[in-house]
Amino acid sequence: MRPSVLAYLAVMSAVTLGTRILPLTLIRHPISNRFLRSFLFYVPYVTLAVMTFPAILTATDSPLAGAAALAVGIAAAWMGASLPQVAAGCCGVVFVLELLLA
Known part of the structure; x- marks a missing residue:
């Protein structure tokens, strides 16, 4: 594979994993804001x-x-x-x- 394809895959993986792992690690208590809960x-x-x-x-x-x-x-x-x-x-x-x- 060309290096640019590997870079695209790395960025895609980082973004995908980041959006899934960061909320689990940063938010430890239930969300109490009604607007944010409704939005989500x-x-x-x-x-x-x-x-x-x-x-x-x-x-x-x-x-x-x-x-x-x-x-x-x-x-x-x-x-x-x-x-x-x-x-x-x-x-x-x-x-x-x-x-x-x-």
């Missing part, structure tokens, strides 16, 4: 949304089909549909719109 509670959800949202719009040939599937998925989930039902509804919307728009 929502971090996984926001991270997932930030990674998923652009992929929803760009995964199809037409961004319109992706946006329509997103709207249908949000509406179905809001009304209490299960995950397989939401996924099937979104796939169906994309399938129909891709047939119509092609």
Whole structure:
């Protein structure tokens, strides 16, 4: 491997391990700040949304089909549909719109 690849791997490893090990070693008591606890509670959800949202719009040939599937998925989930039902509804919307728009 070239030295630059090894340097990239070393930096990536240091950052990854640092973000996992430092909180365990530096924070020894439970977090009592309500704002910080609330912030940390929502971090996984926001991270997932930030990674998923652009992929929803760009995964199809037409961004319109992706946006329509997103709207249908949000509406179905809001009304209490299960995950397989939401996924099937979104796939169906994309399938129909891709047939119509092609």
